[in-house]
Amino acid sequence: MTDAPLLRVHNVSKFYGSRIGCRDVSFDLWPGEVLAVVGESGSGKSTLLNCLSTRLLPTTGSIEYHMRDGKYRDLYRMSEAERRFLMRTDWGFVHQNPADGLRMTVSAGANVGERLMAVGGRHYGNIRSTATDWLGRVEIGADRIDDQPRAFSGGMRQRLQIARNLVTGPRLVFMDEPTGGLDVSVQARLLDLVRNLVNDLGLSAIIVTHDLAVARLLSHRMMVMKDGLVIEQGLTDRVLDDPRQPYTQLLVSSILQV
Template sequence: MSYSSVPILTARDLTLSFGTLRALESVSLEVHPGEVLAIVGESGSGKTTLLNTLYGVLAPGAGEVHFGENGKLDRCVQTLPRQQLRHLHRSAWGYVHQNPRDALRMEITAGGNIVERLMAAGEKHYGTLREKALFWLQKVEIDPKRIDDLPGTFSGGMQQRLQIARTLISHPYLLFMDEPTSGLDVSVQAGLLDLLRNLVSEQRMAVILVTHDLAVARLLAGRIAVMQRGRIIETGVTDQVLDDPQHPYTQLLVSSVLPA
Protein backbone atom coordinates (compact mmCIF):
# COMPACT_ATOMS: atom_id res chain seq x y z
CA MET A 1 0.00 0.00 0.00
CA SER A 2 1.33 3.44 -0.85
CA TYR A 3 1.11 6.44 1.44
CA SER A 4 1.51 10.16 1.09
CA SER A 5 5.18 11.17 1.03
CA VAL A 6 4.38 14.04 3.41
CA PRO A 7 4.18 12.97 7.07
CA ILE A 8 1.48 14.16 9.48
CA LEU A 9 3.69 13.60 12.54
CA THR A 10 7.42 13.56 13.06
CA ALA A 11 9.57 12.96 16.12
CA ARG A 12 13.19 14.05 16.20
CA ASP A 13 15.80 12.92 18.72
CA LEU A 14 13.42 12.20 21.59
CA THR A 15 15.25 11.50 24.82
CA LEU A 16 13.60 10.85 28.17
CA SER A 17 14.93 9.65 31.52
CA PHE A 18 13.23 8.55 34.72
CA GLY A 19 15.91 9.19 37.32
CA THR A 20 18.93 7.18 36.22
CA LEU A 21 16.88 5.09 33.78
CA ARG A 22 17.14 6.24 30.16
CA ALA A 23 13.69 5.34 28.77
CA LEU A 24 14.15 6.92 25.33
CA GLU A 25 17.44 7.58 23.58
CA SER A 26 17.52 9.79 20.45
CA VAL A 27 14.33 8.33 18.96
CA SER A 28 13.21 9.68 15.58
CA LEU A 29 10.31 8.56 13.42
CA GLU A 30 7.59 9.81 11.11
CA VAL A 31 4.03 8.78 10.37
CA HIS A 32 2.23 9.34 7.08
CA PRO A 33 -1.47 9.78 6.32
CA GLY A 34 -3.27 6.46 6.03
CA GLU A 35 -0.43 4.23 7.26
CA VAL A 36 -0.23 1.94 10.25
CA LEU A 37 3.15 2.02 12.00
CA ALA A 38 3.76 -0.71 14.57
CA ILE A 39 6.24 -0.19 17.41
CA VAL A 40 7.38 -3.58 18.71
CA GLY A 41 9.81 -4.89 21.27
CA GLU A 42 10.05 -6.68 24.59
CA SER A 43 8.40 -5.41 27.75
CA GLY A 44 10.48 -2.51 29.06
CA SER A 45 11.90 -1.57 25.67
CA GLY A 46 10.25 1.86 25.77
CA LYS A 47 7.28 1.30 23.44
CA THR A 48 4.52 2.76 25.62
CA THR A 49 6.79 5.53 26.87
CA LEU A 50 7.39 6.53 23.26
CA LEU A 51 3.67 6.37 22.46
CA ASN A 52 2.79 8.61 25.40
CA THR A 53 5.54 11.06 24.49
CA LEU A 54 4.25 11.30 20.92
CA TYR A 55 0.74 11.80 22.32
CA GLY A 56 1.89 14.60 24.61
CA VAL A 57 1.24 12.88 27.95
CA LEU A 58 4.96 12.67 28.73
CA ALA A 59 7.41 15.52 28.12
CA PRO A 60 10.81 14.52 26.72
CA GLY A 61 14.00 15.84 28.20
CA ALA A 62 15.17 16.60 24.66
CA GLY A 63 13.69 16.48 21.16
CA GLU A 64 10.31 17.51 19.77
CA VAL A 65 7.19 16.09 18.16
CA HIS A 66 5.71 18.09 15.28
CA PHE A 67 2.35 17.49 13.63
CA GLY A 68 -0.12 19.00 11.23
CA GLU A 69 -2.27 18.41 8.19
CA ASN A 70 -2.09 19.18 4.47
CA GLY A 71 1.67 18.86 4.40
CA LYS A 72 2.30 21.48 7.10
CA LEU A 73 4.01 20.24 10.26
CA ASP A 74 3.40 23.60 11.87
CA ARG A 75 2.57 22.62 15.45
CA CYS A 76 4.72 21.22 18.24
CA VAL A 77 3.19 18.90 20.84
CA GLN A 78 5.59 20.05 23.53
CA THR A 79 4.74 23.76 23.18
CA LEU A 80 1.00 23.38 22.59
CA PRO A 81 -1.08 25.05 25.33
CA ARG A 82 -2.77 22.52 27.60
CA GLN A 83 -6.26 23.52 26.45
CA GLN A 84 -5.34 23.07 22.79
CA LEU A 85 -3.72 19.69 23.52
CA ARG A 86 -6.89 18.58 25.33
CA HIS A 87 -9.00 19.65 22.35
CA LEU A 88 -6.67 17.78 19.99
CA HIS A 89 -7.04 14.63 22.08
CA ARG A 90 -10.85 14.95 22.00
CA SER A 91 -11.17 15.56 18.28
CA ALA A 92 -8.43 14.99 15.70
CA TRP A 93 -6.46 12.39 17.66
CA GLY A 94 -7.64 9.23 19.39
CA TYR A 95 -6.11 6.84 21.92
CA VAL A 96 -7.08 3.21 22.48
CA HIS A 97 -5.80 1.99 25.85
CA GLN A 98 -4.70 -1.54 26.66
CA ASN A 99 -7.21 -1.54 29.52
CA PRO A 100 -10.52 -0.11 28.27
CA ARG A 101 -11.43 0.88 31.82
CA ASP A 102 -8.75 3.58 31.56
CA ALA A 103 -10.86 5.28 28.89
CA LEU A 104 -14.46 4.37 29.75
CA ARG A 105 -16.59 6.08 32.36
CA MET A 106 -17.96 3.12 34.20
CA GLU A 107 -20.78 5.05 35.86
CA ILE A 108 -22.52 6.09 32.63
CA THR A 109 -24.20 3.98 29.96
CA ALA A 110 -22.59 2.50 26.87
CA GLY A 111 -24.38 5.06 24.71
CA GLY A 112 -23.28 7.90 26.96
CA ASN A 113 -19.67 6.76 26.71
CA ILE A 114 -19.78 6.60 22.93
CA VAL A 115 -21.12 10.12 22.40
CA GLU A 116 -19.08 11.91 25.05
CA ARG A 117 -16.58 13.27 22.51
CA LEU A 118 -19.43 14.65 20.42
CA MET A 119 -20.95 16.32 23.47
CA ALA A 120 -17.58 17.86 24.33
CA ALA A 121 -17.51 19.28 20.80
CA GLY A 122 -20.91 20.94 21.34
CA GLU A 123 -23.50 18.44 20.10
CA LYS A 124 -26.51 18.62 22.46
CA HIS A 125 -29.44 17.18 20.50
CA TYR A 126 -30.56 14.01 22.29
CA GLY A 127 -32.00 12.36 19.19
CA THR A 128 -28.85 12.94 17.17
CA LEU A 129 -26.62 11.66 19.97
CA ARG A 130 -28.68 8.52 20.51
CA GLU A 131 -28.81 7.80 16.76
CA LYS A 132 -25.02 8.06 16.51
CA ALA A 133 -24.55 5.87 19.57
CA LEU A 134 -26.77 3.19 18.04
CA PHE A 135 -24.88 3.44 14.76
CA TRP A 136 -21.50 2.96 16.43
CA LEU A 137 -22.69 0.10 18.59
CA GLN A 138 -23.59 -1.71 15.39
CA LYS A 139 -20.30 -0.63 13.84
CA VAL A 140 -18.29 -2.35 16.55
CA GLU A 141 -20.66 -5.34 16.59
CA ILE A 142 -22.34 -4.76 19.95
CA ASP A 143 -26.08 -5.37 20.21
CA PRO A 144 -27.71 -1.90 20.01
CA LYS A 145 -30.19 -3.06 22.65
CA ARG A 146 -27.34 -2.67 25.14
CA ILE A 147 -27.14 1.09 24.62
CA ASP A 148 -28.42 1.79 28.14
CA ASP A 149 -26.29 -0.86 29.89
CA LEU A 150 -23.30 0.10 32.02
CA PRO A 151 -19.82 -0.88 30.76
CA GLY A 152 -19.24 -3.00 33.86
CA THR A 153 -21.84 -5.47 32.58
CA PHE A 154 -19.81 -6.06 29.38
CA SER A 155 -17.04 -8.61 28.83
CA GLY A 156 -13.45 -7.41 28.41
CA GLY A 157 -13.63 -7.78 24.63
CA MET A 158 -16.89 -5.84 24.48
CA GLN A 159 -15.45 -3.10 26.68
CA GLN A 160 -12.57 -2.79 24.22
CA ARG A 161 -15.05 -2.52 21.34
CA LEU A 162 -16.95 0.13 23.29
CA GLN A 163 -13.74 2.08 23.82
CA ILE A 164 -13.02 1.89 20.08
CA ALA A 165 -16.49 3.24 19.25
CA ARG A 166 -16.05 6.04 21.80
CA THR A 167 -12.70 6.96 20.25
CA LEU A 168 -13.57 6.75 16.56
CA ILE A 169 -16.92 8.57 16.65
CA SER A 170 -15.12 11.91 16.12
CA HIS A 171 -13.29 10.50 13.05
CA PRO A 172 -9.73 11.20 14.25
CA TYR A 173 -7.06 11.34 11.56
CA LEU A 174 -4.39 9.91 13.87
CA LEU A 175 -4.98 6.99 16.23
CA PHE A 176 -2.65 5.82 19.02
CA MET A 177 -3.14 2.21 20.17
CA ASP A 178 -1.40 0.64 23.16
CA GLU A 179 -1.59 -3.18 23.09
CA PRO A 180 -5.29 -3.13 22.06
CA THR A 181 -5.70 -6.93 22.10
CA SER A 182 -3.49 -7.81 25.07
CA GLY A 183 -5.13 -9.91 27.77
CA LEU A 184 -8.02 -11.06 25.59
CA ASP A 185 -8.82 -14.65 24.67
CA VAL A 186 -7.41 -15.73 21.31
CA SER A 187 -10.84 -15.99 19.69
CA VAL A 188 -11.78 -12.53 21.00
CA GLN A 189 -8.46 -11.14 19.76
CA ALA A 190 -9.10 -12.45 16.26
CA GLY A 191 -12.50 -10.79 16.02
CA LEU A 192 -11.18 -7.52 17.44
CA LEU A 193 -8.24 -7.47 15.01
CA ASP A 194 -10.56 -7.97 12.05
CA LEU A 195 -12.72 -5.13 13.34
CA LEU A 196 -9.73 -2.82 13.80
CA ARG A 197 -8.32 -3.62 10.37
CA ASN A 198 -11.64 -2.86 8.70
CA LEU A 199 -12.27 0.34 10.66
CA VAL A 200 -8.76 1.70 10.09
CA SER A 201 -9.09 1.09 6.36
CA GLU A 202 -12.59 2.52 6.18
CA GLN A 203 -11.79 5.62 8.25
CA ARG A 204 -8.44 6.14 6.42
CA MET A 205 -6.66 6.94 9.65
CA ALA A 206 -2.98 6.95 10.38
CA VAL A 207 -2.21 4.66 13.30
CA ILE A 208 0.70 4.28 15.71
CA LEU A 209 0.34 0.82 17.22
CA VAL A 210 2.32 -0.44 20.21
CA THR A 211 2.35 -4.22 20.49
CA HIS A 212 4.59 -7.01 21.75
CA ASP A 213 2.75 -9.42 19.41
CA LEU A 214 4.50 -9.69 16.03
CA ALA A 215 1.44 -11.44 14.53
CA VAL A 216 -0.67 -8.38 15.39
CA ALA A 217 1.95 -6.11 13.83
CA ARG A 218 2.02 -8.21 10.65
CA LEU A 219 -1.75 -8.19 10.35
CA LEU A 220 -2.34 -4.49 10.95
CA ALA A 221 0.83 -2.58 10.11
CA GLY A 222 2.43 -1.69 6.81
CA ARG A 223 5.61 -0.50 8.51
CA ILE A 224 7.34 -1.54 11.71
CA ALA A 225 9.84 -0.04 14.14
CA VAL A 226 11.70 -2.35 16.52
CA MET A 227 12.69 -0.94 19.92
CA GLN A 228 15.38 -2.13 22.31
CA ARG A 229 16.42 -0.30 25.48
CA GLY A 230 14.80 2.96 24.48
CA ARG A 231 16.16 3.02 20.94
CA ILE A 232 14.70 2.18 17.53
CA ILE A 233 17.20 -0.31 16.20
CA GLU A 234 15.47 -1.39 12.97
CA THR A 235 12.61 -0.10 10.85
CA GLY A 236 11.08 -0.91 7.48
CA VAL A 237 8.21 -2.58 5.67
CA THR A 238 6.64 -5.03 8.12
CA ASP A 239 6.90 -8.19 6.02
CA GLN A 240 10.49 -7.42 5.03
CA VAL A 241 11.62 -6.79 8.60
CA LEU A 242 9.87 -9.86 10.00
CA ASP A 243 10.85 -12.18 7.14
CA ASP A 244 14.44 -10.96 6.82
CA PRO A 245 15.48 -9.15 10.02
CA GLN A 246 18.86 -7.47 9.86
CA HIS A 247 19.60 -6.49 13.46
CA PRO A 248 20.62 -9.32 15.84
CA TYR A 249 17.97 -8.25 18.37
CA THR A 250 15.23 -8.33 15.73
CA GLN A 251 16.45 -11.75 14.62
CA LEU A 252 16.19 -12.98 18.20
CA LEU A 253 12.75 -11.38 18.62
CA VAL A 254 11.44 -13.03 15.45
CA SER A 255 12.99 -16.44 16.18
CA SER A 256 11.50 -16.46 19.68
CA VAL A 257 7.95 -16.51 18.31
CA LEU A 258 8.50 -19.03 15.53
CA PRO A 259 7.20 -22.57 16.11
CA ALA A 260 9.87 -25.09 17.02
Protein backbone atom coordinates (compact mmCIF):
# COMPACT_ATOMS: atom_id res chain seq x y z
CA MET A 1 0.00 0.00 0.00
CA THR A 2 1.35 3.42 -0.96
CA ASP A 3 1.60 6.23 1.57
CA ALA A 4 -0.46 8.60 -0.59
CA PRO A 5 -4.28 8.65 -0.73
CA LEU A 6 -5.85 7.65 -4.04
CA LEU A 7 -8.68 10.16 -3.63
CA ARG A 8 -8.72 13.37 -1.59
CA VAL A 9 -12.16 14.86 -0.98
CA HIS A 10 -12.36 18.30 0.62
CA ASN A 11 -15.57 20.07 1.73
CA VAL A 12 -17.76 18.73 -1.09
CA SER A 13 -21.30 20.12 -1.09
CA LYS A 14 -24.15 19.82 -3.55
CA PHE A 15 -27.26 21.98 -3.29
CA TYR A 16 -30.43 21.74 -5.35
CA GLY A 17 -31.70 25.27 -4.83
CA SER A 18 -32.46 25.44 -1.12
CA ARG A 19 -32.35 21.66 -0.70
CA ILE A 20 -29.17 20.00 0.53
CA GLY A 21 -27.89 17.02 -1.47
CA CYS A 22 -24.72 16.70 0.61
CA ARG A 23 -22.72 19.22 2.62
CA ASP A 24 -19.10 19.66 3.66
CA VAL A 25 -17.99 16.07 3.06
CA SER A 26 -14.25 15.49 3.46
CA PHE A 27 -12.24 12.25 3.54
CA ASP A 28 -9.25 10.47 2.02
CA LEU A 29 -9.53 7.10 0.29
CA TRP A 30 -6.43 4.95 0.34
CA PRO A 31 -5.25 2.41 -2.25
CA GLY A 32 -6.82 -0.97 -1.57
CA GLU A 33 -9.40 0.49 0.81
CA VAL A 34 -13.14 -0.13 0.55
CA LEU A 35 -15.35 2.63 1.94
CA ALA A 36 -19.06 2.09 2.52
CA VAL A 37 -21.39 5.11 2.54
CA VAL A 38 -24.59 4.17 4.35
CA GLY A 39 -27.84 5.86 5.26
CA GLU A 40 -31.54 5.82 4.58
CA SER A 41 -33.11 6.90 1.30
CA GLY A 42 -32.65 10.66 0.94
CA SER A 43 -29.59 10.77 3.20
CA GLY A 44 -27.39 12.16 0.42
CA LYS A 45 -25.28 9.08 -0.20
CA SER A 46 -26.15 8.76 -3.91
CA THR A 47 -25.65 12.49 -4.47
CA LEU A 48 -22.18 12.17 -2.92
CA LEU A 49 -21.34 9.14 -5.06
CA ASN A 50 -22.37 10.98 -8.22
CA CYS A 51 -20.23 13.97 -7.28
CA LEU A 52 -17.21 11.75 -6.54
CA SER A 53 -17.57 9.89 -9.84
CA THR A 54 -17.93 13.13 -11.85
CA ARG A 55 -21.52 12.37 -12.85
CA LEU A 56 -22.72 15.41 -10.95
CA LEU A 57 -21.01 18.78 -10.55
CA PRO A 58 -20.56 19.72 -6.88
CA THR A 59 -21.66 23.20 -5.79
CA THR A 60 -18.48 23.68 -3.73
CA GLY A 61 -15.39 21.72 -2.72
CA SER A 62 -12.64 19.82 -4.47
CA ILE A 63 -11.99 16.19 -5.36
CA GLU A 64 -8.41 15.23 -6.24
CA TYR A 65 -7.35 11.94 -7.80
CA HIS A 66 -3.86 10.47 -7.62
CA MET A 67 -3.07 9.80 -11.28
CA ARG A 68 -0.83 6.99 -12.46
CA ASP A 69 1.95 9.53 -13.10
CA GLY A 70 2.00 10.27 -9.36
CA LYS A 71 0.41 13.70 -9.60
CA TYR A 72 -2.90 14.82 -8.11
CA ARG A 73 -5.49 16.27 -10.44
CA ASP A 74 -8.66 18.10 -9.41
CA LEU A 75 -11.36 16.14 -11.21
CA TYR A 76 -13.40 19.23 -11.96
CA ARG A 77 -10.44 21.10 -13.43
CA MET A 78 -9.94 18.31 -15.95
CA SER A 79 -11.51 18.47 -19.39
CA GLU A 80 -14.64 16.46 -20.12
CA ALA A 81 -12.58 14.24 -22.45
CA GLU A 82 -10.03 13.54 -19.69
CA ARG A 83 -12.76 12.61 -17.23
CA ARG A 84 -14.43 10.32 -19.76
CA PHE A 85 -11.13 8.57 -20.41
CA LEU A 86 -10.65 8.06 -16.65
CA MET A 87 -14.13 6.54 -16.42
CA ARG A 88 -13.40 4.13 -19.27
CA THR A 89 -10.01 2.99 -18.02
CA ASP A 90 -8.90 3.68 -14.45
CA TRP A 91 -12.36 3.69 -12.87
CA GLY A 92 -15.41 1.48 -12.85
CA PHE A 93 -19.02 2.24 -11.97
CA VAL A 94 -21.39 -0.58 -11.01
CA HIS A 95 -25.02 0.52 -11.20
CA GLN A 96 -27.82 -0.87 -9.06
CA ASN A 97 -29.74 -1.68 -12.24
CA PRO A 98 -27.28 -3.59 -14.46
CA ALA A 99 -29.14 -2.46 -17.60
CA ASP A 100 -27.82 1.05 -16.87
CA GLY A 101 -24.25 -0.21 -17.06
CA LEU A 102 -24.53 -2.65 -19.96
CA ARG A 103 -25.31 -2.49 -23.65
CA MET A 104 -28.31 -4.77 -23.73
CA THR A 105 -28.35 -5.31 -27.50
CA VAL A 106 -24.82 -6.69 -27.91
CA SER A 107 -23.35 -9.94 -26.62
CA ALA A 108 -21.86 -10.54 -23.19
CA GLY A 109 -18.43 -10.87 -24.80
CA ALA A 110 -18.84 -7.57 -26.65
CA ASN A 111 -19.83 -5.82 -23.40
CA VAL A 112 -16.53 -6.86 -21.86
CA GLY A 113 -14.55 -6.39 -25.08
CA GLU A 114 -15.67 -2.77 -25.50
CA ARG A 115 -13.80 -1.77 -22.36
CA LEU A 116 -10.66 -3.52 -23.62
CA MET A 117 -10.89 -1.62 -26.90
CA ALA A 118 -11.11 1.63 -24.91
CA VAL A 119 -7.60 0.95 -23.61
CA GLY A 120 -6.18 0.02 -27.00
CA GLY A 121 -7.14 -3.63 -27.46
CA ARG A 122 -7.44 -4.40 -31.20
CA HIS A 123 -6.70 -8.12 -31.67
CA TYR A 124 -10.04 -9.92 -31.88
CA GLY A 125 -8.70 -13.25 -30.64
CA ASN A 126 -7.03 -11.68 -27.61
CA ILE A 127 -10.10 -9.62 -26.75
CA ARG A 128 -12.39 -12.66 -26.97
CA SER A 129 -9.98 -14.78 -24.92
CA THR A 130 -9.76 -12.12 -22.18
CA ALA A 131 -13.54 -11.69 -22.21
CA THR A 132 -14.00 -15.46 -21.83
CA ASP A 133 -11.55 -15.49 -18.92
CA TRP A 134 -13.39 -12.66 -17.16
CA LEU A 135 -16.79 -14.24 -17.67
CA GLY A 136 -15.37 -17.30 -15.94
CA ARG A 137 -14.08 -15.17 -13.06
CA VAL A 138 -17.59 -13.84 -12.44
CA GLU A 139 -19.13 -17.32 -12.78
CA ILE A 140 -20.66 -16.94 -16.25
CA GLY A 141 -20.08 -19.97 -18.48
CA ALA A 142 -18.01 -19.57 -21.65
CA ASP A 143 -20.98 -20.95 -23.60
CA ARG A 144 -22.87 -17.73 -22.79
CA ILE A 145 -20.31 -15.37 -24.35
CA ASP A 146 -22.44 -14.73 -27.46
CA ASP A 147 -25.72 -14.33 -25.56
CA GLN A 148 -27.13 -10.86 -25.03
CA PRO A 149 -27.61 -9.58 -21.46
CA ARG A 150 -31.38 -9.53 -21.99
CA ALA A 151 -31.22 -13.35 -21.90
CA PHE A 152 -29.57 -13.27 -18.45
CA SER A 153 -31.10 -13.24 -14.97
CA GLY A 154 -30.66 -10.17 -12.78
CA GLY A 155 -27.80 -11.75 -10.85
CA MET A 156 -26.00 -12.77 -14.04
CA ARG A 157 -26.42 -9.28 -15.49
CA GLN A 158 -24.85 -7.82 -12.37
CA ARG A 159 -21.92 -10.24 -12.63
CA LEU A 160 -21.50 -9.28 -16.29
CA GLN A 161 -21.51 -5.59 -15.37
CA ILE A 162 -18.78 -6.30 -12.80
CA ALA A 163 -16.67 -8.12 -15.41
CA ARG A 164 -17.13 -5.22 -17.86
CA ASN A 165 -15.89 -2.79 -15.21
CA LEU A 166 -12.93 -4.78 -13.91
CA VAL A 167 -11.46 -6.09 -17.17
CA THR A 168 -9.34 -2.95 -17.68
CA GLY A 169 -7.70 -3.27 -14.27
CA PRO A 170 -9.17 -0.10 -12.74
CA ARG A 171 -7.80 1.26 -9.47
CA LEU A 172 -11.09 2.67 -8.21
CA VAL A 173 -14.62 1.30 -8.51
CA PHE A 174 -17.84 3.03 -7.49
CA MET A 175 -20.79 0.80 -6.60
CA ASP A 176 -24.33 2.07 -6.18
CA GLU A 177 -26.44 -0.45 -4.21
CA PRO A 178 -24.79 -3.36 -6.09
CA THR A 179 -27.08 -6.01 -4.58
CA GLY A 180 -30.30 -3.99 -4.57
CA GLY A 181 -33.30 -5.76 -6.07
CA LEU A 182 -31.71 -9.22 -6.05
CA ASP A 183 -32.98 -12.28 -4.19
CA VAL A 184 -31.22 -12.96 -0.89
CA SER A 185 -29.49 -16.12 -2.15
CA VAL A 186 -28.28 -14.30 -5.28
CA GLN A 187 -27.10 -11.37 -3.13
CA ALA A 188 -25.00 -13.66 -0.97
CA ARG A 189 -23.17 -15.21 -3.94
CA LEU A 190 -22.64 -11.83 -5.56
CA LEU A 191 -21.25 -10.28 -2.37
CA ASP A 192 -18.86 -13.19 -1.96
CA LEU A 193 -17.72 -12.72 -5.55
CA VAL A 194 -17.22 -8.96 -5.14
CA ARG A 195 -15.29 -9.38 -1.89
CA ASN A 196 -12.93 -11.93 -3.44
CA LEU A 197 -12.33 -9.84 -6.57
CA VAL A 198 -11.68 -6.65 -4.58
CA ASN A 199 -9.19 -8.50 -2.36
CA ASP A 200 -7.47 -10.32 -5.24
CA LEU A 201 -7.09 -7.19 -7.36
CA GLY A 202 -6.23 -4.79 -4.53
CA LEU A 203 -9.01 -2.44 -5.65
CA SER A 204 -10.17 0.69 -3.93
CA ALA A 205 -13.93 0.97 -3.88
CA ILE A 206 -16.65 3.30 -2.67
CA ILE A 207 -19.90 1.45 -2.08
CA VAL A 208 -23.23 3.17 -1.43
CA THR A 209 -25.71 0.97 0.38
CA HIS A 210 -28.58 1.09 2.83
CA ASP A 211 -27.78 -2.49 3.85
CA LEU A 212 -25.44 -2.61 6.85
CA ALA A 213 -24.75 -6.31 6.24
CA VAL A 214 -23.28 -5.37 2.84
CA ALA A 215 -21.16 -2.68 4.49
CA ARG A 216 -19.85 -5.11 7.11
CA LEU A 217 -18.98 -7.79 4.58
CA LEU A 218 -17.26 -5.58 2.00
CA SER A 219 -15.85 -2.45 3.61
CA HIS A 220 -12.90 -1.52 5.79
CA ARG A 221 -14.31 1.87 6.71
CA MET A 222 -17.77 3.34 6.86
CA MET A 223 -19.43 6.75 6.68
CA VAL A 224 -22.98 7.23 7.95
CA MET A 225 -25.00 9.99 6.26
CA LYS A 226 -28.17 11.74 7.41
CA ASP A 227 -29.81 14.80 5.81
CA GLY A 228 -26.78 15.33 3.55
CA LEU A 229 -24.23 15.30 6.36
CA VAL A 230 -21.68 12.70 7.43
CA ILE A 231 -22.65 12.19 11.07
CA GLU A 232 -20.29 9.32 11.92
CA GLN A 233 -17.35 7.59 10.33
CA GLY A 234 -14.70 5.08 11.30
CA LEU A 235 -13.60 1.50 10.87
CA THR A 236 -16.62 -0.56 9.83
CA ASP A 237 -16.52 -2.98 12.75
CA ARG A 238 -16.14 -0.12 15.23
CA VAL A 239 -19.08 1.84 13.82
CA LEU A 240 -21.36 -1.21 13.73
CA ASP A 241 -20.30 -2.72 17.06
CA ASP A 242 -20.00 0.53 19.00
CA PRO A 243 -22.04 3.25 17.23
CA ARG A 244 -21.64 6.63 18.92
CA GLN A 245 -24.36 8.73 17.31
CA PRO A 246 -28.02 8.12 18.24
CA TYR A 247 -28.97 7.89 14.55
CA THR A 248 -26.30 5.23 13.90
CA GLN A 249 -27.43 3.34 17.01
CA LEU A 250 -30.98 3.41 15.66
CA LEU A 251 -29.86 2.13 12.25
CA VAL A 252 -27.90 -0.72 13.79
CA SER A 253 -30.61 -1.72 16.27
CA SER A 254 -33.32 -1.67 13.60
CA ILE A 255 -31.28 -4.11 11.52
CA LEU A 256 -30.74 -6.39 14.48
CA GLN A 257 -34.46 -6.49 15.21
CA VAL A 258 -35.51 -7.45 11.69
